Amino acid sequence: MHRTARQNAILEALDGSGSATVAELTRTLGVSDETIRRDIKAMAGKGLVERVHGGVILPDIRREPAFQKRMSQNAAAKQAIARRVAALVENGDSLMLDTGSTTAYVARALADHRDLFVVTNSVEIARTLANGKKGNRVYLAGGELRGDDGATFGPNALEFVKRFRARFAIISVGALHPDEGVMDFHLQEAEFCQTVIACAARVVAVADVSKFRNQAPVKVCDIGRLDLLVTDRPPPEAFAERLREQEVELLIAG
Structure with missing residues (x-):
């Protein structure tokens, strides 16, 4: 899976719950922990996500009220x-x-x-x-x-x-x-x-x-x-x- 497609898939996974662990994303996307961590780092640099211990969350600007x-x-x-x-x-x-x-x-x-x-x-x-x-x-x-x-x-x-x-x-x-x-x-x-x-x-x-x-x-x-x-x-x-x-x-x- 291409990097852009993976990052889009990560955003889609976060749209539902607002957070995900590296392990969950690894299983979902079928790639290594290292690949997921690289993607998360790149996405965090663009302000698309926030890194937390063991995973990733959506930043406040991506959260809408119910x-x-x-x-x-x-x-x-x-x-x-x-x-x-x-x-x-x-x-x-x-x-x-x-x-x-x-x-x-x-x-x-x-x-x-x-x-x-x-x-x-x-x-x-x-x-x-x-x-x-x-x-x-x-x-x-x-x-x-x-x-x-x-x-x-x-x-x-x-x-x-x-x-x-x-x-x-x-x-x-x-x-x-x-x-x-x-x-x-x-x-x-x-x-x-x-x-x-x-x-x-x-x-x-x-x-x-x-x-x-x-x-x-x-x-x-x-x-x-x-x-x-x-x-x-x-x-x-x-x-x-x-x-x-x-x-x-x-x-x-x-």
Whole structure:
């Protein structure tokens, strides 16, 4: 296994529990202790992990609060963003939504829409929009189910999504940076997000103002890959300038 693939596998192993021992990683990846220790040292140098005695943990910047806690954080701002996004969506539209607290609020804001064609990896979003009386068609990607937020990930989820094309990809983000772009906390979330971006005509990122202060280690895409950013307050000037340079539309939900 190539070094990059091993390091990605280490991050995936840590996404679940937040920590792992060298022995566990050795068994999982089928390589020597020495190889794992070299990988951990290199990853720690990049800030992706922290070394501890006998193993490795995720650094604080890679740890997200539990999903229900995130739903309550900045809830008013997320609801305002969701209403603004819902106003862009027409009855009969096709859209892809990834898992996230803000995208979950977007799904709720779409409650009065009809005949939507929806692809998602979120059980919460699928349940919200799977309303037979509204004529919606909802497709939930299969894969490994994450217990915290009821989201699916893995190769099967990615291959499933690639079968569809949609007018909108509505994506949540972990952090936003004028130079690094759209960032996330988890490799699998970033991979899923990249896939829906490639399958949609218009990419809409939803992010409250806290995302401009956050740090996250996994890159999703450059700022210029977005068509529209919907947030609750004006971003820092450096970020606003980058949006203008990349011709990304900015909507402030009020």
